Amino acid sequence: MSSTNKYNLPAYPPPAGVTAQIGHAPNGNTTTVAIITLCLALTSIAVALRVYSRFFVLCKVQLQDYLMLLSFTIYIAFLGIYLRLVHYPGWFVHLWDLTWGEFIEFLRLGIISTSVFLAFYVAIKTAILLEWLSLFLPDGGDRRSLFYWSCHIILWANVLFCTSELILVNLACTPIEYSWDRTIEGYCRIETGKTSLSAAVFAFVTDVIIFFIPQRIIWTLNMTWRRKLGVSVVFALGLAACTASIVRLYYTVQRNVSYDLSYHLSRVQLTAVGEGAAALLVFCIPAAPKAVAAIKQSQLVLPLPSWSSLVSVIRRRASQGSLDSKSPDAGSSPFAPSGEKHKVSSDRWQAGSGSVEPSGTLGAITQRRV
Template sequence: MFDWPWPDSVLNGPADVSPDGTYNFGVNPPYDTETYALIAVCLALTIVGALLRVYVRIRVTKKVYIEDYLALFALVPYFTFIWSLIMYIQGGGLFVHQWNIKVGNMFDLAVYLFVFTIIDPIYAIPAKAAILLEWKRIFVPRRTRNRFYWGAWFLISLNSVFYFIATFFVVFANIPVAKNWDVLLPGSSPFNRKTIDIVATGINLTVDVLTFILPQPVIWSLKLTNSHKIGLTLMFSLGLLSVGAAAGRLYATVRTVFPWPNGGDTSYTVSCLWLWYLAELTTVNLVMAAPSVPRAVAGHSFLGRLLALVLSWTSVFSSKSRTAVSKTWPRTIGSAPSSRLHRIADEDGQAMGLADLEAMKGFQNSSYMDTTTTGLSSPTSIVKTVEVDQEEETASRRSLGPTHQRQHPWMGPV
């Protein structure tokens, strides 16, 4: 694909020595179908998550924050990585032994590997900053400087500074820089590339683990039921997928033989690293989109109404099997169920979280809230302007009237 300034006798030779002396330059990557299917799934999940986030910001909250721009920017290196992975596959490198690849093709693959390396910091810095900034907005009250606040900023700073430094060492691991892919150029290699990559992926895994741990103490300290706490934990536990993918990436980095041509079968051993990195980037995208999903399908949103319509049709079809029973025994006789519909919004026009909803219990009939018991802010400041609409379903209570007495004449009036 690229024009390399070397004789054809060099470019058409094998990129490595075959252990059994046989060469097959026409072999295709053996897992093309499975890899393309995996790429399609990852792209679909990323695009759906991004669209849900955009939908919530434009139609539901109608507010855009800096983390939204960072998350949107992170999609550029993500799609660039997808492109470089596809080009690497089409170049014949994924799970193909290096002695079955020509030197000229291996030069091409080395270019995509270098793009892979540069994409890492360009994606990781804005993506992880977007996650931590949004979590800080969720868990830290305004004008508050608590442990979560400082922990989030520490992780943002650590991740950003580290990646800036690591990128410098990776880019200048070979002098001149073009020697990173054109290994036949004269020059020097002042830094050990594999050592840099292992350290980089190790710190990346550490940041992911700390990011997952950060909100857990806050969630379990909220005055919520255990089921609500578990629900919040599960929503924010998507970070465990990212941690698992980062751990797999570290393992693949240790197992990868590079840099080419000194290491050996680079084209084959680096294939697992490509796939683990694809999984890591996709799971980070899901973590960025997770807080937007509940708001996107909330009852007052278009998607929420659409989902309710689908569920209502499902319930209509499923209730046909109970028609005879419902005709004989009215649903409201002998029971008094009640339901409440709450619509709570803050001054940003956003739905209040579970923590705020829990704090509102016991104060719905009051004209003020004691902020010292909720932990939302100081007792001298107003944090939330709340509207509460409550509807009480009284059909069951009315059903306990004359009809109930006629069916049970031995009972007195209620």
């Protein structure tokens, strides 16, 4: 049998009572393109606001900002691969509606996109955790604190896990082409379904931890519960990442127990699109109000009354004697939790035209008129 005829054969026989629709099968391309477009638009706006705030307004660029730009570039490449699937062989097409050639291309692009997504996860989660450290432990903070070690443990665990997963995905089969083309001779050492499941579990666990890490600090701040709630809401975008990761975990389990691989893998891949967008938004959105205010819009994009009250909290704590009155250039960090105080220099607070605001990351999302 010729190679051309082999790749034109059906990839899998249809279930009883179902007629294969090879060449004109129903698909979910329209829904997929709409979701990809929405995620790209939201992340592009968020990244642009972050870049404007950090590079042009505050003129304070840190390592995590460069990692954010790298992760956004990788995310665009990731979406480009998925848009390629729209044209051939399509999204949400049942396995029995595909030829061997179409199914092989679907798997090939799936493995490439998995590798790209792992690289994205290394960059963006490292950026988020570095941002948390910079925000809640300015000037180094207490390196013996649970917060400090939690961030570093998750950061390095994520780097090591994703790197290991990347190696396993690409070396699972010999030759590597056998990973997506089972019509050639070869063998696999590792089941890619198991690596996908472990990656989904790890992503969910780390997303949950990353969400709760700042919440623990926020709720130990010396302010009213309403203000704490307002600050907490800004970081609650982490819930979107947690939701996307648990949905991806659910679809990964379904993918591993079903022979209709092309259909269920489409669900896993599309959920990863939303998960990546949520991670970028978690990092970028806290800087958005500062950027919007800088371009002289009348109101902030989101009502964040708690941010504007942070300066008043610091002043009140100073008047109550919580700051060292004998040393005007030193005080307690407004982000240090109760019992975890450290000194910060007074040049972290700057007076501008009509505003008093912190110059650090939290200041990037705060504006108080006086």
